[in-house]
Amino acid sequence: MEVEVPSPLWDRLMLGGSISVNGACLSVRELAKMRFFADLTRETLDRTTFQELRRRIRLNLELPVTPDRAFDGHMVLGHIDTTGRIKAISRTGAAWTFVFSYPSSHRHYVAEKGSIAVDGISLTPFETTAETFRCAVIRETYERTNLQDRIVGDPVNIEFDILAKYLERMMPGVR
Numbered sequence: 001m002e003v004e005v006p007s008p009l010w011d012r013l014m015l016g017g018s019i020s021v022n023g024a025c026l027s028v029r030e031l032a033k034m035r036f037f038a039d040l041t042r043e044t045l046d047r048t049t050f051q052e053l054r055r056r057i058r059l060n061l062e063l064p065v066t067p068d069r070a071f072d073g074h075m076v077l078g079h080i081d082t083t084g085r086i087k088a089i090s091r092t093g094a095a096w097t098f099v100f101s102y103p104s105s106h107r108h109y110v111a112e113k114g115s116i117a118v119d120g121i122s123l124t125p126f127e128t129t130a131e132t133f134r135c136a137v138i139r140e141t142y143e144r145t146n147l148q149d150r151i152v153g154d155p156v157n158i159e160f161d162i163l164a165k166y167l168e169r170m171m172p173g174v175r
Helices: 042-047 104-109 139-144 162-170
Strands: 002-004 018-021 024-027 030-032 035-037 082-092 095-101 116-118 121-123 132-138 155-160
Touching: 095 139, 104 155, 104 162, 116 132, 132 139, 155 162
Parallel strands: none
Antiparallel strands: 002 035, 018 024, 030 035, 082 095, 082 155, 095 132, 116 121, 116 155
């Protein structure tokens, strides 16, 4: 995968370093002229939207949190669990509401007012169903992410809360 990088991030990239691309943690294999290259494994391709990406679309790029940076939002590891689609987008004043679909087999991970990452964006789901959830998106988030370019039907990467996944593993049969 080849990704063009804006100058603020370019100076902080390093060979072998991690970078989140639409929420998926990738390792930088090569750096060249404001671009980086990363290899995509079969697992990454199977669990992400990367096979559906169009050339020249805006991507959410984020470097890992380091000890000198404040931790904000919820823990997002860059380990995509599944994909979904944008089902609806509406605007009310300075905020937007997005409705996302996801496979119903993951419904136990979607908690009302819990945590979820969509394309690496830390969001709070509400009005959850077995196959959809809504998220309110404030102007700051909308303007700083690829959500501003998205349309109904677009695919998204979804990462569920890591604490929920660990609890599920430690408490078999609780589902």
